[in-house]
Amino acid sequence: MAKKKFFDENGNEVKAKMKKPFYKKIWFWALVVIIIIVANLGGGSDDTATESDDSTQEVASETDTTESTEENAEPVSNESTEVEEPEDDVSTEFKSALNQAGSYAEMNMSKAGIYDQLISEYGGQFAEDAAQYAIDNIEVDWNQNALKSAENYASTMDMSKAxxxxxxxxxxxxxxxxxxxQYAIDNVEADWNQNALNxxxxxxxxxxxxxxxxxxxxxxxxxxxxxxxEADYAISNLE
Structure with a gap:
């Protein structure tokens, strides 16, 4: 194709400068680079935002789980539990005092009577703490002991109720x-008239x-x- 010629106002031929295509110009490629950079930054921001959202959801989930666990957990008691002292930790003296107290209890003695007998210099001669241990740990129906003692006094010694x-x-x-x-007196079976006569x-x-x-x-x-x-009955029945 023949090149197009250009002339000035005097008729002289003027050589026209051919313009470079826009895609061959520096400013075009500079713009392309800028667009690519902006595009990459935008994509990275989206990824970062997504990762941030995921992390936030995970933290929230862990927080909910922790709170649920704390709510469902049973409260821990700060009170100490008292444990009875094992039998093996009791001294021989204490065990002996307890055994002797059991023997006295079978004689229908009272709690105070047994204690006094345990510490007496004419009795068990135990230390006071050993005697107290025996009294605290012996299992006795003291009402029943009192009743049996009352029956004995009433039947063998012909004593009055008072x-x-x-x-x-x-x-x-x-x-x-x-x-x-009083339990013993209320429950003892005795013929008080006969006791008065005897x-x-x-x-x-x-x-x-x-x-x-x-x-x-x-x-x-x-x-x-x-x-x-009761006295009248006794006197009236004397021979």
């Missing part, structure tokens, strides 16, 4: 508590006392403590 009660609670006697003694016969035969003197002894607060009715 006399038996006083003997049960006396510091010089059995040393049962007032509650234990006591009257004993006074008559051993001391040759008159009926009136016997009556006074039977009802005296310093004597047998029978009731007036």
């Amino acid at each position: 006399g038996v009660y006083d003997q049960l609670v006396s510091e010089n006697g059995e040393k049962f508590t007032t509650e234990e003694a 006591s009257a016969i004993s006074y008559q035969e051993s001391m040759s006392m008159s009926p009136e003197a016997i009556r006074d002894q039977l009802t005296s607060e310093n004597g047998e403590k029978f009731t007036e009715e």
Whole structure:
């Protein structure tokens, strides 16, 4: 194809400068590079945002799991549990005191009576802590012991109801508590009239006392403590 010629206003031929195609110019490739860089940065930002969202979801999931576990977990008690001392840790003296206390209990003695017997210089001669250990660990029905003692006094010594009660609670006697003694009196089976008569016969035969003197002894607060009715029964049945 013939090149197109150009002339100036004087008719002289002018050589026209051919323009380079735009894709051969520097500014075009610079623009392409910039577009590519921007595109890459945009893609990376999306990936980073996605990864950030995933991390946030994972942290939230772990937090929910932790909170759920803490809510469902049973509370831990700060209270210490008291454990009974094993038998093997008890000293030989303590064991001996406990065994001896059991033997005294079979004799229908009271708690206070057993303790005093354990520490007595004429009895067990145990240390006070050993005796207390025995009292604290022995299993005895003290009401039943009081009742058996009451039955013994009533049947073998012909004592009155009031006399038996006083003997049960006396510091010089059995040393049962007032509650234990009252239980015994309320439940003992005894013929108090017959006891009064047996006591009257004993006074008559051993001391040759008159009926009136016997009556006074039977009802005296310093004597047998029978009731007036029981004493009358005894006197009226003397031979």
